[in-house]
Amino acid sequence: xxxxxxxxxxxxxxxxxxAKVSIMTHALNYGTGCFEGIxxxxxxxxxxxxxxxxxxxxxRLHDSAAILLIDLPYTVEELCDATVELLRLEGFREDTxxxxxxxxxxxxxxxxxxxxxxSFAMFATPFGKYMEKEEGAxxxxxxxxxxxxxxxxxxxxxxxxxxxxxxxxxxxxxxxFDEAIVLTRGGSVSEGSAENFxxxxxxxxxxxxxxxxxxxxxxxxxxxxxxxxxxxxxxxxRTVDRTELYVCDEAFLCGTGxxxxxxxxxxxxxxxxxxxGPVTRKLRELYFDIxxxxxxxxxxxxxxVYEDQRSGD
Numbered sequence: 001x002x003x004x005x006x007x008x009x010x011x012x013x014x015x016x017x018x019a020k021v022s023i024m025t026h027a028l029n030y031g032t033g034c035f036e037g038i039x040x041x042x043x044x045x046x047x048x049x050x051x052x053x054x055x056x057x058x059x060r061l062h063d064s065a066a067i068l069l070i071d072l073p074y075t076v077e078e079l080c081d082a083t084v085e086l087l088r089l090e091g092f093r094e095d096t097x098x099x100x101x102x103x104x105x106x107x108x109x110x111x112x113x114x115x116x117x118x119s120f121a122m123f124a125t126p127f128g129k130y131m132e133k134e135e136g137a138x139x140x141x142x143x144x145x146x147x148x149x150x151x152x153x154x155x156x157x158x159x160x161x162x163x164x165x166x167x168x169x170x171x172x173x174x175x176x177f178d179e180a181i182v183l184t185r186g187g188s189v190s191e192g193s194a195e196n197f198x199x200x201x202x203x204x205x206x207x208x209x210x211x212x213x214x215x216x217x218x219x220x221x222x223x224x225x226x227x228x229x230x231x232x233x234x235x236x237x238r239t240v241d242r243t244e245l246y247v248c249d250e251a252f253l254c255g256t257g258x259x260x261x262x263x264x265x266x267x268x269x270x271x272x273x274x275x276x277g278p279v280t281r282k283l284r285e286l287y288f289d290i291x292x293x294x295x296x297x298x299x300x301x302x303x304x305v306y307e308d309q310r311s312g313d
Contacts, residue, residue: 004125031160033101041096041291043292052303055076074120086122090124094126100121133261137179142171146164165193192255199252201244201248204235206238227283250280
């Protein structure tokens with residue numbers, strides 16, 4: 001039985017077992033949907049669950065929906081409110097993952113985006129690590145290339161596009177690695193299978209730019225800001241060549257799911273001394289303090305779920 005008991009489904013909160021679609025559903029057959037991954041973090045001292053950067057996630061969901069011609073009939077504020085209400089209904093007192101999904105729900109055959117019925121659903125479930133080796137993952141460069149903007153736009157978080165991610169991740173694991181780095185069709189670095197990529201070279205924090213067929217990650221943007229403001233580092237968004245991977249001082253992957261995962265080696269070449277580097281370690285420490293509402297400067301990114309912050313005592 002699922003731990004979660006509720007879903008928000010086409011405007012109503014329903015039992016999770018009632019949130020169902022037909023096998024004839026357009027999105028199931030053609031991958032015509034878009035989604036978000038949102039985390040909520042439990043702060044044990046405050047007895048509070050904090051949802052992280054809700055508005056930014058739902059702004060991106062609206063952007064994805066616009067690209068896919070999906071009518072999303074809720075404002076960003078309404079989606080934030082629905083998320084908080086769902087989490088309250090579930091009553092989780094642990095780290096949680098929220099999955100909102102906008103999709104083409106019409107039943108029948110025929111692949112197109114226009115003139116097709118749309119639906120929206122959301123569920124939440126307890127969730128810990130996405131990657132076991134967060135402090136030292138073995139990574140390879142995938143033989144698969146990243147989807148590009150004129151085929152399936154990477155900046156839209158499309159359900160069907162994650163076949164590309166699954167191929168990359170599966171290839172890496174089947175070859176004995178923990179994760180993959182994916183190149184653009186031009187051969188420069190794009191991102192991980194489902195994570196943004198960062199490296200440190202000569203004291204500069206570097207990440208591929210938004211024209212490198214990346215998902216414009218919210219965790220990515222968070223870390224760029226935190227590195228500037230808290231570590232006072234120089235940061236650059238630029239094209240990254242494959243060979244730079246082998247000579248960087250530190251490297252890590254980031255995203256809502258993976259959070260921050262240090263890279264120990266790429267294509268069997270150790271990164272630095274093969275252990276989590278000082279910049280990566282410090283960013284991880286800062287990030288987990290921020291998402292749990294422990295840093296006043298960034299408290300506005302954290303939406304409290306429970307009205308009584310001592311709820312559950």
